[in-house]
Amino acid sequence: xxxxxxxxxxxxxxxxxxxxxxxxxxxxxxxxxxxxxxxxxxxxxxxxxxxxxxxxxxxxxxxxxxxxxxxxxxxxxxxxxxxxxxxxxxxxxxxxxxxxxxxxxxxxxxxxxxxxxxxxxxxxxxxxxxxxxxxxxxxxxxxxxxxxxxxxxxxxxxxxxxxxxxxxxxxxxxxxxxxxxxxxxxxxxxxxxxxxxxxxxxxxxxxxxxxxxxxxxxxxxxxxxxxxxxxxxxxxxxxxxxxxxxxxxxxxxxxxxxxxxxxxxxxxxxxxxxxxx
Ligand SMILES: [Zn+2]
Numbered sequence: 091x092x093x094x095x096x097x098x099x100x101x102x103x104x105x106x107x108x109x110x111x112x113x114x115x116x117x118x119x120x121x122x123x124x125x126x127x128x129x130x131x132x133x134x135x136x137x138x139x140x141x142x143x144x145x146x147x148x149x150x151x152x153x154x155x156x157x158x159x160x161x162x163x164x165x166x167x168x169x170x171x172x173x174x175x176x177x178x179x180x181x182x183x184x185x186x187x188x189x190x191x192x193x194x195x196x197x198x199x200x201x202x203x204x205x206x207x208x209x210x211x212x213x214x215x216x217x218x219x220x221x222x223x224x225x226x227x228x229x230x231x232x233x234x235x236x237x238x239x240x241x242x243x244x245x246x247x248x249x250x251x252x253x254x255x256x257x258x259x260x261x262x263x264x265x266x267x268x269x270x271x272x273x274x275x276x277x278x279x280x281x282x283x284x285x286x287x288x289x290x291x292x293x294x295x296x297x298x299x300x301x302x303x304x305x306x307x308x309x310x311x312x313x314x315x316x317x318x319x320x321x322x323x324x325x326x327x328x329x330x331x332x333x334x335x336x337x338x339x340x341x342x343x344x345x346x347x348x349x350x351x352x353x354x355x356x357x358x359x360x361x362x363x364x365x366x367x
Pocket of ligand 1 (some may be wrong): 105195
């Protein structure tokens with residue numbers, strides 16, 4: 091049985107229905123590993139890979155453009171009021187300020203007027219989203235997770251991965267505004283882990299993001315004008331060929347289609363930013 095599994099591993103069948111080729115025994119005996127794995131499926135060469143990638147991009151594109159609105163929650167102002175942190179006039183004043191400025195978050199308006207502290211906002215957010223507060227300013231473990239998620243994804247969702255537990259395969263991710271469950275789902279699919287959201291103060295999250303920007307990271311390339319599945323697949327193919335990639339995974343993550351290319355030497359991330367229709 092073990093010999094059969096080994097044989098299947100060394101001579102996988104191309105998953106493209108029109109191809110079904112196995113790698114040449116001579117190339118395998120010469121120590122080469124031709125072909126590439128895409129979402130765990132084997133493709134024998136650039137043509138079969140590109141076709142399969144195009145199909146995946148076509149399937150993911152509608153999911154990105156149909157970005158889900160945030161789940162309904164009790165408004166943060168009401169949570170702060172019910173916790174006794176603000177009075178009714180404070181709440182009305184902040185709502186009016188938000189209306190007058192036409193932008194901004196209610197917590198930010200309240201904090202600027204000195205009515206509530208950052209810590210109180212974080213506690214209220216944690217109550218709003220039913221998750222714990224993470225003391226990001228006093229814990230440095232987020233630096234161990236620095237390479238897991240590309241910076242543009244962290245900046246867009248305003249989040250930082252703070253702690254990874256290999257024993258249970260849990261990744262704790264801190265947010266400071268609202269919890270972006272669609273992005274978390276993309277992260278779970280890409281990293282094959284389970285995520286657990288938590289809340290951190292705005293300033294500690296910003297500080298952590300700044301430190302992560304200074305860390306050595308895998309290459310991250312953002313494409314903001316490649317929005318067609320065919321062009322995305324051609325781009326992924328070109329990078330895969332150039333970098334000698336062996337494993338590719340493509341997921342929808344917030345407003346991006348995140349493509350991770352792994353070769354024995356390095357990991358590269360391609361981020362296709364998709365405008366909301
Ligand atoms: Zn093939």
